[in-house]
Amino acid sequence: MAKLSLNQRAALLSVILLVVTILIWEAAIPAQQAVGELTEYERLTGGGAPRAGVPAPSQVIVKAWEELSNPFYDAGPNDKGIGIQIGYSLYRVLTGYLLAALVAIPLGFLIGMSQVAFKALNPFIQVLRPISPLAWMPLALFIIQDSEASAIFVIFICSIWPMLINTAFGVAGVRQDWVNVARTHELGHLRTAFTVILPAAAPTIVTGMRISIGIAWLVIVAAEMLVGGTGIGYYVWNEWNNLDLTSVVFSILMIGIVGMLLDCAFGVVQRAVAYVE
Amino acid sequence: MSKPFLSVENLTQIYPDGQGGDLTVFEDATFGVEKGEFVVILGHSGCGKSTIMNILAGLAEPSSGVVKMDGFEVSGPSLDRGVVFQNYSLLPWLSTLKNVTFGVAARHPEWSRQQVIDHSKNYLAMVGLEGDVIHRKPSQLSGGMRQRVSIARAFANHPKLLLLDEPFGALDALTRGTIQDELLKIWGGTEQTVFMITHDIDEAILLADRILLMSNGPFARVAESVEITIPRPRNRTDIVEHANYYAIRNHLVHFLGQRSKEISGKAKGSATNRPETVRIDRTGPAADGPGDAPRRLRAVIT
Numbered sequence: 355m356a357k358l359s360l361n362q363r364a365a366l367l368s369v370i371l372l373v374v375t376i377l378i379w380e381a382a383i384p385a386q387q388a389v390g391e392l393t394e395y396e397r398l399t400g401g402g403a404p405r406a407g408v409p410a411p412s413q414v415i416v417k418a419w420e421e422l423s424n425p426f427y428d429a430g431p432n433d434k435g436i437g438i439q440i441g442y443s444l445y446r447v448l449t450g451y452l453l454a455a456l457v458a459i460p461l462g463f464l465i466g467m468s469q470v471a472f473k474a475l476n477p478f479i480q481v482l483r484p485i486s487p488l489a490w491m492p493l494a495l496f497i498i499q500d501s502e503a504s505a506i507f508v509i510f511i512c513s514i515w516p517m518l519i520n521t522a523f524g525v526a527g528v529r530q531d532w533v534n535v536a537r538t539h540e541l542g543h544l545r546t547a548f549t550v551i552l553p554a555a556a557p558t559i560v561t562g563m564r565i566s567i568g569i570a571w572l573v574i575v576a577a578e579m580l581v582g583g584t585g586i587g588y589y590v591w592n593e594w595n596n597l598d599l600t601s602v603v604f605s606i607l608m609i610g611i612v613g614m615l616l617d618c619a620f621g622v623v624q625r626a627v628a629y630v631e
Numbered sequence: 632m633s634k635p636f637l638s639v640e641n642l643t644q645i646y647p648d649g650q651g652g653d654l655t656v657f658e659d660a661t662f663g664v665e666k667g668e669f670v671v672i673l674g675h676s677g678c679g680k681s682t683i684m685n686i687l688a689g690l691a692e693p694s695s696g697v698v699k700m701d702g703f704e705v706s707g708p709s710l711d712r713g714v715v716f717q718n719y720s721l722l723p724w725l726s727t728l729k730n731v732t733f734g735v736a737a738r739h740p741e742w743s744r745q746q747v748i749d750h751s752k753n754y755l756a757m758v759g760l761e762g763d764v765i766h767r768k769p770s771q772l773s774g775g776m777r778q779r780v781s782i783a784r785a786f787a788n789h790p791k792l793l794l795l796d797e798p799f800g801a802l803d804a805l806t807r808g809t810i811q812d813e814l815l816k817i818w819g820g821t822e823q824t825v826f827m828i829t830h831d832i833d834e835a836i837l838l839a840d841r842i843l844l845m846s847n848g849p850f851a852r853v854a855e856s857v858e859i860t861i862p863r864p865r866n867r868t869d870i871v872e873h874a875n876y877y878a879i880r881n882h883l884v885h886f887l888g889q890r891s892k893e894i895s896g897k898a899k900g901s902a903t904n905r906p907e908t909v910r911i912d913r914t915g916p917a918a919d920g921p922g923d924a925p926r927r928l929r930a931v932i933t
């Protein structure tokens with residue numbers, strides 16, 4: 355047998371782990387359901403109601419096939435395709451996130467360039483940063499009076515900090531030599547910012563952006579469970595209320611996959627702006 | 632006496648010494664550099680050479696004193712004063728070529744993209760960088776190649792004054808020799824005025840028209856201005872044969888080894904703050920008598 359490369363061996367191991375996990379999971383389900391059928395709760399909820407039990411992987415795969423073969427159907431407020439739900443979530447995440455970037459990156463630049471600005475703003479940042487983004491929800495709902503905008507606001511507030519702090523650190527850490535190169539070439543402030551400081555700080559800034567998008571995707575699920583209506587978070591909660599655990603497990607997997615894709619996208623950007631000193 | 636092209640007048644630099652007091656690095660440094668001249672400043676580490684160069688570049692302000700170039704006072708950096716930094720200071724995210732076009736485009740905003748690229752490629756070729764290498768990032772180049780890029784970037788801009796801060800300090804001896812030769816070759820074809828820092832005596836003699844010697848800090852002074860009376864073009868293997876070579880070299884070694892310490896640490900009080908001009912020439916008809924000390928053969932004080 356030919357020797358396998360490192361990547362090939364890793365991929366093989368991944369597949370084995372997946373298959374073993376699924377098999378164990380599949381094998382564990384019938385026993386659990388047998389116990390479930392005897393519970394008082396089950397009998398009280400009545401035979402006609404959908405059964406609440408952890409689904410077998412085979413059921414989840416069937417569910418996934420159904421959902422993914424028609425992801426964009428829309429049959430009223432409580433019955434939309436998974437594609438539509440994820441679309442709503444992505445729309446909220448990206449809107450809040452882009453607004454945060456528009457504020458955080460210029461502000462981070464300012465803080466990174468000016469010691470005074472850094473010292474003046476630091477106490478505010480230190481107090482505001484550790485606040486759970488969901489703690490803002492009641493205030494946002496009261497002031498904005500709109501659940502959609504409130505969810506976007508919560509995303510905004512949670513994505514702003516990593517971007518702000520990383521931009522400030524990245525800009526403050528730009529080597530003086532490179533700034534001197536710009537100065538000896540008589541570049542103006544704006545050209546220095548765009549042609550020297552931005553590329554020099556870009557790896558740190560993009561790292562902050564990558565952390566932010568990860569946090570935003572974590573928070574949107576919780577935010578949508580609170581505000582309801584649409585989105586993948588609402589979908590999870592709604593399927594739980596319907597006691598449709600197959601859908602719950604399926605949507606959990608979808609959340610993971612979308613989060614991974616978002617992260618990968620920023621990984622690509624990160625590689626594009628990276629440089630070796 | 633007419634003012635030289637570059638005139639440094641009573642430059643003094645005082646830094647806080649970190650214990651609440653002051654540290655006078657150098658005091659009343661006064662010297663001039665003529666147009667087209669290659670001047671090397673030689674002195675021990677810490678005497679303030681880089682500080683002087685940063686002031687000439689306009690990157691730092693002296694505590695007192697002025698620098699005038701072409702009659703105008705230097706304030707702030709300018710494209711007229713190109714700098715080659717010791718650590719090359721290439722922008723690591725740009726390719727070799729783009730590091731040079733970066734400077735050329737800043738110098739000639741009116742040029743077309745192609746003009747900028749052609750001009751940059753010419754100068755890279757002069758330092759021996761051609762073909763695929765110019766599309767590599769600085770991190771993929773050797774130290775010597777990086778310094779070549781840095782030199783090409785500075786020369787391509789035709790600054791009125793070129794400042795080099797220990798440009799070969801981080802290179803191995805062989806590479807250093809090659810790049811010194813390249814520097815001489817490029818410089819020979821221009822009227823470029825160069826002010827260079829080094830702590831390598833042989834490098835100084837090979838390259839300079841004149842060497843400024845600095846005493847040790849604190850209260851360092853630019854004590855002597857030694858003319859290098861060896862005709863150009865010079866070549867590292869031939870100059871050692873020249874009658875003046877060892878005389879000059881011994882003078883420099885003696886200064887750095889002994890006198891730089893003796894005359895250091897003394898606060899102001901010398902009659903003049905201009906460096907003493909030293910001219911050592913053993914080739915002239917008025918050859919030295921047999922009793923001459925080997926070190927200071929003929930010192931003409933002006």
Ligand SMILES: Nc1ncnc2c1ncn2[C@@H]1O[C@H](COP(=O)(O)OP(=O)(O)O)[C@@H](O)[C@H]1O
Pocket residue numbers: 646647656674675676677678679680681682683848
């Ligand atoms: N920004 C600064 N603050 C305080 N001291 C400094 C600063 N820059 C340089 N010095 C001091 O000035 C002296 C001269 O430094 P420098 O010009 O780098 O010397 P050289 O280049 O001749 O080795 C050193 O003693 C150094 O410690």
Ligand SMILES: [Mg+2]
Pocket residue numbers: 680681682
């Ligand atoms: Mg130095």
